[in-house]
Amino acid sequence: MVMGEPDSLDFVTSQKECQNRATRSWKRQEGKGTLRLLLCVLLLAAWKTGSGQVHYSVPEEAKHGTFVGRIAQDLGLELAELVPRLFRVASKGHGDLLEVNLQNGILFVNSRIDREELCGQNLECSIHLEVIVDKPLQVFHVEVEVKDINDNPPVFRAREQRFFIPESRLVDSRFPIEGAADEDIGTNALLTYTLSPSDYFSLDAQASDELSKSLSLELRKSLDREETPELHLLLTATDGGKPELEGTVQLLITVLDVNDNAPLFAQAGYRVHLLESTANGTLVTTLNASDADEGVNGEIVFSFGSDVPLNIQKNFKIDSSSGEIRLIGRLDYEETKSYEIQVKAVDKGNPPMSNHCKVLVKVLDVNDNAPQLAITPLSLPVREDSPLGTVMAFVSVSDRDSGVYGQVTCSVMPPIPFKLVSTFKNYYSLVLDSALDRESVSSYELVVTARDGGSPSLSATASVSVEVADVNDNAPAFAQPEYTVFVKENNPPGCHIFTVSARDADAQENARVSYSLVERRVGERALSSYVSVHAESGKVYALQPLDHEELELLQFQVSARDAGVPPLGSNVTLQVFVLDENDNAPALLPRPGAGGGGGALSELVSRSVGAGHVVAKVRAVDADSGYNAWLSFELQPAAGGARSPFRVALYTGEISTTRPLDEADPPRQRLLVLVKDHGEPALTATATVLLSLVESGQAPKASSRVLAGAAGAETALVDVNVYLIVAICAVSSLLVLTLLLYTALRCSAPPREGACGPGKPTLVCSSAVGSWSYSQQRRQRVCSGEGAPKTDLMAFSPSLPQVPGSAEERQQPSESEHLGKVSLSPGFQNCSISFIYDSIILIHSLSLFFLSLSCCAIYGLRG
Missing domain, CATH: 2.60.40.60 (Cadherins)
Structure with a gap:
């Protein structure tokens, strides 16, 4: 804390303090400090004989709590008496500035003290306090002097001062300036002035004893408004305090003009870059032109030159007063890459003066053009046997944009079996990349995509249809290698008995199938005398009535040939069974x-x-x-x-x-x-x-002989019948054994799921000794959970012819017996089962054949 000091004439110690000091000094020094002690006693006596006031001093703006003086001690009061005697301090109008601590009797600063606020410009400034105590009542006067500090800088009345001086004023002309004021006093208010350096003006300050300094500007050099239209000077006022404080004011000097200058552009030329996608109304640039003159002579009007092309007038406009050039049209980099605009600036003087400049507007490219794609077919349609690398089409691409925006890449979908090969810049070849098969895919719809390098990129697509031309690489194919046909005998000549159909996977001529018979001999006659086939429809016709008794099975082949070069063909076998009709009476x-x-x-x-x-x-x-x-x-x-x-x-x-x-x-x-x-x-x-x-x-002898012969013949016939029964039993036993063997093998064979398919049609054969038939009940495909369809095998033994003899000998064999009916499963898929099945049929046929031969031989012997 900053402590207050008493005046130099009044010492700041009380009588009691001096006595205490004298006593202590006496005891310590024992006479050596006699002179000092006497001096203290004399000073104390002088203070007692004075005015009875205590004088302190304190600087203004001291902080709260700043020590001023030990007022209780200086007034000779005991600290313990302050409260009982109701010690109090009073001050007119300034009671809250200073305060006394009753615990220690110290006078301190209670609130902010501003000397300028208390005393203004007065040189002396004090705070008068009255200290009152009771028992007995005493009143003391205390004076606290407030000392000035340099806390106020010099202040000008205005922040700036304006001067309007014609450029025609003479040198040494003077222009008065208003000075600054300082609220402090004494040295703290003693001001000195300085002017910022200037070639045209200097500061003249004249001082007097009673008045403040008089300030003025003195013109030292002729003014030229075009060279220096305005002058900005800084006037600084500095007081004498420590530390020094300053105040400044701006001196704005405007030089009045004479119209003698033409407009001037800030730049000889302007260069602007605009994207071609710039929107209408966009500010292109603002022309910066100036005229050294003032007023009307300095007002500038902007305009395009008289020789500006029409496309500039369509796309740009200029504001005559501000010089702003704005876009009013649409830019297209691909049409015009730059614009050179001639601009004129004219002032409003009389006569007017003008100047020119150029504005170069460069248009920057944006990715606003999609690639252009063109496809030129070369070898379309393409043959399915074309070698790899066959060129089918040329693809050319282009993009009006520039740089990376104009770099185009191409792709094709689907990529298989084709690909694009780059031949040179922006040209591609569509080539075959893998083998073709028209029967698998007959045509391709290709989409070629061209994409530029912009971000985002633009693309274009073009479609090309690639037809695959057929070659004769597929022979006609029948649905099955063999067909069984049943025709009733006595058919009308030329009747349709069957239709063969072969499918060719090729197309057009290569798929046009023609049919023909594979000629062969049937007995003594040619096959073509029995049947014919229509070359286009494949219909098979019987050329003559067929007779079951003459021809039971007619087997032949039909050939199918396509019209390709060279032609391809295949054959199918037809088994035509002639079915018996009841056309012979007994x-x-x-x-x-x-x-x-x-x-x-x-x-x-x-x-x-x-x-x-x-x-x-x-x-x-x-x-x-x-x-x-x-x-x-x-x-x-x-x-x-x-x-x-x-x-x-x-x-x-x-x-x-x-x-x-x-x-x-x-x-x-x-x-x-x-x-x-x-x-x-x-x-x-x-x-x-x-x-x-x-x-x-009465029976004649002949009859007796006949009867006797008949009796012998009957005995022989009985023997024949025995032989015949034995033969039939043997054949039947052989058949039963064969069927049992077949059934055992069939059961041991693994079952084949889904045995669904067409069965073999009815097969009928006959001979002189009898007939057998094999009938398929269901020719269609049967798919059920009950197993494969059944096949019925039936065998009959008809009546045999009677050998010649008498009436008693003419006995036919007994009634034909139904030998059996066996249900078989036709779903034979493996070779061994099929072989066994064919063996059964062959063995049965051979058995019947040998049985017939035996019967014929027996009848021959009997005859």
Whole structure:
């Protein structure tokens, strides 16, 4: 803390303090400080005889709590008495500036003290305090002098002072200046002035004893407004305090003009860069032109030159007063890359003066143009056997932009089996990159994309259709290598029996298929005499009626050839089975030993024969086969409704007695036997049997011989029948063993899932000894969970012809037996099963064949 000091005339110690000091000094120095002690006593006595006031001093702006003086001690008051005696300090109007601490009796600064506020410009400034204590009442006067500090700088009345001086004023002319004021006093208010350096003006300050300094500007050099239109000087006032404080004022001197200068541009030329995408109304540049003159003479009007091209006038405009050039049109770098604009500036003087400058506007490119793409086909359509690298089209690209914006790259989709090969700048070749197959893909829709290097990039696309031209690389193909056809006999000539169809995967001429027969001999005749095939439709026609009895199976091949160069072809086999029809009526066979055929059958019958005795036998054959050749015999009722004592066996044709003959029976019996086959419709034949009833003793010898021969023949026929039964049993046993072997192998073979497919159609063959048939119930594909479709195999043994002999010997074999019906599964997929199946059929056929040969041999021996 800054402590206040008492005046130099008044010492700052009280009487008690001096006495204490004298006592202490006396005791310490014992007379050595006598002179100092006496001096202290004299000063104390002088203070007591004074005015009775205590005088302190304190600088202004002292901080709160600043020590001023030990007022209680200086007034001779004990610290312990301050509170009981109600010590208090009073001051008129300034009671809160100073305060006394009752604990230690110190006078200190309580609030801010501003000397200029208290006393203004007065040289002396003090605060008068009255100190009052009671018991007894005492009043003391205390004077605290406030000392000035240099806390106020010099201040000018205005921040700037303006002067308007014509450039025609003479040198040494004076212009008065208003000085500064300082609120401090004494040395702190003593001002000195300085002027900033200037070639034109100097400062003149004249001082007097009672008045402040008089200031003025003195012109030392002639003014030129065009050279120096304005002068800015700085006048500084500095006081005498420590530290020094300053105040400044701006002196603004304006030189009045004479119109003698033309407008001048800041630059001889302006250079501006604009993107071609710049929007209308954009500020291009602002022309900076000046005229050294003032007023009307210095006002400038801007305009384009009279020779400015029309495209500049369309795209730009200039503001006549501000000189702003703005864009009013659309820029296109690809059309105009730069504009050179002539600009004129004219003042409004009389006569007017003008100047010119040029503005160069360079247009910068932006990526505003997409690439342009052109495709020139060369070898389209392209053959599917074209080698790799075949050029199919040229691709040319271009971009009106420049730089990276004009760099174009190309790609093709789909990339397989084609690719783009760059030949030179902006040119590509579309070439074949992998093998073609027209049958897989017949055409390609290619999209070529060109993309520039902008960000974001622009692109263009073009489509090209590449057709793949066919070559003859596929032969006609049939759906299956072999077809089985069933044709009923007695077909009309030229009837359609089947249609072959081959598919060629090629196109156009290469896929145009023509059909022809593969010629061969059928017996003594050419195949073409039986069938023909239409060259275009593939329809197979029977040229003549077919006869099952003559030709049961006609097997041939049809060839399919395309129209390519060279042509390709394939063959298919057709198996035409001629199905039997009931076109032959039963034919009666003559009695063995009788010459010629036809006529009635005559027999002698003894009346003594008993019931069931065979008296005759009707023999008949049918040229058909199967059921059409299965004959049955019926006895027509006699005329008049009389019941005949004879009957005929249904399938053997044997006529036997139904009861013993008696005398009442007519001697001549005429029997009418109807022979009928099982065809649809059934055909019939009628046999007449004449029976003569004779007594047993009246039979001729010939008849006896015949009977005896008949008895021998019957015995021989019994032997033949035994042989025949043995042969049939042997063949049947062989067939059963074969079927069991097949079933065992079939069951051991792993089942094949999804055995669904077309079965083989019905196969019918016949021979002189009988017929067999193999029928497929379902030709369509069958897909069910019940297993594969079943195949029925049926075998029959029809009636055999009777060997020649007597009536007793003419006995046909017994009724045809239904040998069996076996269900087979047709889904044979592996070679071993198929081989076994074919072996079964072959063995069965051979067995029937050998059985027929055996029967023929036996009948031959018997004949």
